Each structure stands twice: as structure tokens, then as C-alpha cells.
Amino acid sequence: MSAHSQNIPVAQPVLGDYEIAELTEVIRSGRISSGAKVQAFEQAVVEFTGARHAIAVSTGTAALHVSLAALGVGPGDEVLVPDLTFISTAYVVLYQGAIPVLCECDPSTYNVTAEILESRLTDKTRALIPVEMNGIPLDYDEILPVADRIGIPVIVDSAESFGSEFEGRTVGDQALAHTWSFFPNKTVTTGEGGMVTTSDPELASEIRSLINQGQDGRYNHVSLGFNYRMTEMQAAIGLAQMRRLPWILEEKERIASAYDEAILGIPDLEPAPRPTYASRQSWFMYSVTCENRAQRDAIANHMGKDGIETRTGFPPIHSQPYFREHFGYDESDFPVTMAAWERKLDIPCWAGMPEDTQGRVIDSMKRSLA
């Protein structure tokens, strides 16, 4: 196959000798359930994010769920979650028997704002789970006071923002808790995997107990817990990925900047959001804003024929069959979120993407509008 005819994926992890070496050590050690590698990976995340505690778990969904469980969120409680997010942000609220209250987004960042959250608060609101879509950090100066004013916790779904910065500080210690995913399309991967970071010692120790079957001491089960532990194999890959992290972030910024420049020259399209407070973005995905859904689909179709993978991103939660069936939502609810999603197209952005490969993406995008 010639270089020109090869398919270009929308996301792709970088795996190689570091990961092989770490994994080989684990296999040779004979210990493959949670152990020293998990501890070392947690320590690396503590050092990187600046949070005092990092608790490794089996997935990003588990990280979200256990955080809610540790905070005692339960039946009768409402939790504010964005309409535009991955399904698990809303599912975990249901796992706890609580009600996910969906929120519109600000189309200029895809994230919720203080004003939007304020408009959805009731006397039953028990927690907020704002999401950092595409790795675009939240405006913490705006968001956190909403919760502080009424004394409720904020868990940030930071699954996509590993490495992002808010006003010069790495994301991970701004809110009470941040949750991470290490699925292969994320900044760093462990295959499947997740983490909670927090600087609250009591919350950290409750989460540690809950992910380990609610134990307080061996076989002494004091609460209704889960098996959400991370394995040594996952942590070994995570540790190797942490060595690559500075390079991954530099690479993604290089690619995002080149897209910004090219897209500014294409009249129908807008480059990805870059709020000024975001001193660094992880570039989980680079999203182009199209004029409307028909144009987005035409571009995606054209690029697909050129062997270039694109993604429309997660359709809003309210449009998902499960939520329509159980909550009676209609497609036309949450029109701002729906319109933002309809115009959004994720294009290939991964560390190590050669310049000529990116050139093919840009060229195909331009030709799709010709």
C-alpha cells in the first residue's frame, strides 16, 4: 500500500519499547493484580497533577461512579451533568439511584458555564459533574463558586483533559475530585483504566476502600463496595506512557496549531476552541466547527472516501434511546447542545502524526468544500 492510500485514524496511541519493558517486568515479577506498579503510577499522577492523592481504578466510568458513591449521592438526589458528554457521565448518577439533570452547553467551548448550572439548581441538587469536553478546561473561577455558594461537591469529569492547564496550573486539583480515563484515545492510555485525583484525605480513603470491596482491613467489609481495582499490567503501561507525556502534549499542540492556521484560511470552517484561560490543552480531539449538520456530514463523507477517519463525537445524552425512553426527552430538547454537536467534526490528531499525513487531512477537508 502506498503512503498516500493508507487510512488515517482519528486517534491512535503511541506504544513501544517503554511499554514492552514495563510489562515484561510485571510478567517476570509474577504479580499481576494491583501492586507496586499501581502505586508507582498513582505517585506519577500525584506529581504531575499536584493533587495530594491519586487512586487508580479499572476505567474512567468506575472513577466517576466511585466518586459519587464515596460522597453518598443516592436516591432522591439530583446531579447536574452536561447534555453534551459521553454516556457514562450520566449513567453513573443512575447507578447510584439519583437523577441526572442535563445542562445545555456554551457552544464556544462545548462546556457548561456558571450561568447554565445556576439555571438548573434545585433544592435537591447534591453534586455537580461538569465535563472538560475535548480536553478544554473548565473556567474554574466561574464554575467552582456556584457549588461553594450552596455547599455541594464538584466532581470534574476530566477524562479528556489529562495534561490541560487552567491559567498555568495543570488540571487535577482545582475541584474536590477529578476523574480520568486511560482508554486508548486519551492523552495517555492503559488499554482500559481510570484514576481519581483529590486533595481531600477522607474522600481519598473512602474511595480506596470502595474500589476494594468496601474493605477496612482484610475481609472486613464496612460498606457496599466494588471491585474497581487497576491491574499491574494496566499500571505498567500507564507508567511508560507518563514518560512519553511531555512529548505527546507537545506533538498534539504542534498538530492543533497547524490545523488552526489552515482552517483560518477555509471560509466555511472555524478552528477548535481555545479559551484564553486554557494555558494548555490536551487536544483529546481537534474539533472543526462546520456551518451545519448537512455540511458536516458531507465533509465527513468526502474525507471517509479519501481514507480519513473523522468523528461526530458523542450525540447529546437527551437524544440517546435509553434517556428518551426513561425520561421522555425529545430530539428538540436542549437545542443549543444539539446545534453545537451537529456542527462539530473531530479530525485526526495524534502524537507522531507526520506532516504530510496532516497535509492530506487538510487537503481533503479543503477539497470537500470545493
Ligand SMILES: Cc1ncc(COP(=O)(O)O)c(C=O)c1O
Ligand atoms: C468525557 C468522558 N467521560 C467518561 C469517559 C469514560 O471513560 P472509560 O471509557 O474509561 O470508562 C470518557 C471516555 O471514554 C469520556 O470521554
